[in-house]
Amino acid sequence: MKEITSTQNSFIKNLIQLKEKSRKRKSSGTFLIEGQREITLAKKGNYTIETILFYPELFNKTALNDFTTNETELIEISKEVYQKLAYRDTTEGVLAVAKSKKNKLEHLKFSTQNPLILVAEAPEKPGNIGALLRTADAANADAVIIANPKTDLYNPNIIRSSVGCVFTNQIAMGTTTEIITFLKTNNINIFCAILQESVAYHTQNFTKPTAIVVGTEATGLSEQWRVNATQNIIIPMQGSIDSMNVSVAAGILIFEAKRQRNFE
Structure with missing residues (x-):
């Protein structure tokens, strides 16, 4: 030794x-x-x-x-x-x-015909990325996809803030265009958390192949997601502000999908 x-x-x-x-x-x-x-x-x-x-x-x-x-x-x-x-x-x-792994879209493999995927566009803060990965792990999501990544996935701060969930999730990265093409090719419904042209999240059916897409708190999702969504969704706010932490929003949305699927 x-x-x-x-x-x-x-x-x-x-x-x-x-x-x-x-x-x-x-x-x-x-x-x-x-x-x-x-x-x-x-x-x-x-x-x-x-x-x-x-x-x-x-x-x-x-x-x-x-x-x-x-x-x-x-x-x-x-x-x-x-x-x-x-x-x-x-x-x-x-x-x-x-x-490290390649984390490419083409390497994703789903063990079910009805996957539940969390997509995050351009997250920058390691703490937010770690929290998103913990949320996905808690919900046993089939994959996490990061669009237009701004931060190295193997940044020690991401590993630490995710408490190791960077290793427990199936993760892929790509551009927004590549990911939208991937989701549509695989007949996965795209639900985008965005203010424009949106309906309350709990009115939607998440029991079919589903991707829940969230953006940053500062800029939200890009226009490309809005126009390519199966449906834009919103979490109704009842306080004085119109947004919440991205990992909190992702948790609300992904666990609504799990509830509809009877937590399967």
Whole structure:
């Protein structure tokens, strides 16, 4: 087993770049995972774990078998190295280097003829993306599709805010045009949360193949979604404002669809 104690080690410097720079994650096709729960979910989501790094004062070596295969490299690290790589003090002293997935539309596979999909256009804030992924996981949605992504999916802040749900959801990315074409080709109804030409969400039938589409709080959905929707929908507001957090809105809409489907 390898041991690294210096933060000046070239491999550790590379991992720091991996943590901090989207460009590095994209060029290498790898990313850093922090925390026992997150690594467990990544393995469950069939991500390839290349390397496990652990600080033995915080991590029990007996748990290594839960994360590793014969191909996984194990590296024991010092407190200084761990603190340089970790965002949090509460992640049990373990990190992993994993291979990213392509996350392309053509890779989506549905186990049902009646999928329920959450689509988010141009979300930027990692916290909102993480919350959307948690919502989709809670509803057991068949897929999450991100249109015109503004943020790297394997950003450590997304992994953290999603509490690992970035690994439990089936996720794809593409342009708005590509996604609309994909949904129409697969005969999936498109329900867009938008103010214009909309009806109350609870009046609609979500029991057939359904994509629920949400935009950002600042700009909402683009015109392209409005004109291509099966139906534009709105959550009636009863207070003084006319919008709510995107993940809250997505939760209301997707769980209405689950209610109509008897939570199947």
